[in-house]
Amino acid sequence: MASATTQTADHFRGEDFATLLDETLGRDSGFDGSVVRGRIVRLTDDYAIVDVGLKSEGRVALREFAPAGAKPEVQPGDVVELYVERYEDRDGSIVLSREKARREEAWTSLEKAFEANQRVNGTIYGRVKGGFTVDLGGAMAFLPGSQVDIRPVRDVGPLMGMPQPFQILKMDRARGNIVVSRRAVLEETRAEQRSELIQGLTEGMILDGVVKNITDYGAFVDLGGVDGLLHVTDIAWKRINHPSEALQIGQPVRVQVIRFNPDTQRISLGMKQLEADPWENVALKYPPGARFSGRVTNITDYGAFVELEPGVEGLVHVSEMSWTKKNVHPGKIVATSQEVDVMVLDVDSAKRRISLGLKQVQRNPWEQFAEEHKVGSTVEGEIRNITEFGLFIGLSADIDGMVHM
Incomplete structure (x- = not known):
């Protein structure tokens, strides 16, 4: 009996216990x-x-x-x-x-897509330093902040949790690293849209776009793969000093193609062309001799521009501003944004010009003085100026008389 026990113990000493256990359990390291x-x-x-x-x-x-x-x-x-x-x-x-298992399946599929330079679908689900994490059907990828969009994105919230295509830039299975780009997909799509748009672009076409950039002379509008210039003079019929008065970056707009050069691919756009021209029938609306109220929009050395309605302005020449004030800058008579009453003097619809008068809506003080003071009557006044050839006497607020020496 002791001999049998000794033989059994000796048998197990000669074998690797772990190997025997593996055989018992059926372990196959290949699994x-x-x-x-x-x-x-x-x-x-x-x-x-x-x-x-x-x-x-x-x-x-x-x-x-x-x-x-x-x-x-x-x-x-x-x-x-x-x-x-x-x-x-x-x-x-x-x-x-x-x-x-899902991760292994995903990696195999992603490697094939990477080799074929194909897009893959994924979902942005988290934010990390320098970018975001993307779930590619079980495999995790890194989306750098610079690869989210063509332009900087202020709020990524609307993109979170939304399935969308990505382009794999790098992948290393040994390290478990995948870098993807959403921007590459957008740029490729943008190039395709640009080609289609350029081929079918004609003058007079009406398009929807988004304001991409604003400058002093106008705004650049993204038409979906190609940009067009909306000049400040074509934003509205009324006077606009700077495009930012009417537009904001990111604002959707509807525009019309005014000019298109296929060689340079330069596109000129207009917004006011989609609205009725306020100068139509302006001669009937503003006949000479009629009086209207308007707002001073601009003051120059030679006069002041008065807006009669949005898009329709007339010029009050400096000579038509006052009956008595001569050689005075228009800015000393009226101010910008001031409401004034004016009289229409002349209308040239072809040249889009309206001549206005400011002094004509007031009575001529010289005529009034002549009616109230006959020749030979005695008047009193204050000496306002003394010269070598006489004295200037103030006969009223606006009228001076001269006494020769």
Whole structure:
């Protein structure tokens, strides 16, 4: 009896216990780190027990079959693909992962897309230093901030959680690194749109666009792959000193193609052309001799411009401003944005010019003085100026008389 026991002990000393255990459990190291198909046998509170065709059953955490807080979408009898992580030495069961299986599947698919230079679909789900994380169907990728859009994006919120295409820039399976770009996809799409737009572009065409940039002389409008210039004079019929008075960056606008040069691909746009021309029938609306109220929009050395309605301005020449004030700058008689009453003196619809008079809506003080003071009558006044040839006497607020020496 002792001899038999000794022989058994000697037998186990000559063998590697781990090897014997592997043989007992049916471990095949070729399965480690691989993806296998298995059938779910039963469910416990935390795990799904799976038959993967080995001598031992495996287990997968139920949370890997459903989003956080949701009910696992799996039932006994379902066939799923799983990643073999390891064997547990204690009871010989196999630890499996559905999440890593999805990741392996995704990596294989992504590598094919990367080699073929094809786009892949993904979802931006998190923010990290320098950019964002993207879920590519189970594989995680990094989206640099500079690769989110063609132009800087102030709010990425609307893009979060929304499936969209990406271009893989780099990938290293050994390190588990993938870098993607949304900007590359947009630039490619933009180039395609630009080509289509240029081919079908004609003068007079009405297009929708977005204000891309604003300068002193106008605004550049993105028409979807190509930019056009909206000059400040073509924004509105009324006077606009700077485009920012009527437009903002990012504002959607509807414009008309005024001019298009196919050689240089320069596009001139207009907004006011889509509105009725206020100068139509202006001669009937503003006949000579009629009085109107307007707003002073601009003052120059030679007069002041008065807006009669949006898009229609007339000029009050300096000589038509006052009956009595001569050689005085218009800015000393009227101010910008001041409401004034004017009389229409002349209308030239072809040249879009209206001549206005400011003094004509007031009574000529010289005529009034002549009616009130006959020749030979005595008047009193204050000496306002003394010269070598006489005295200037103020006879009223606006009239001076001269007494010769």
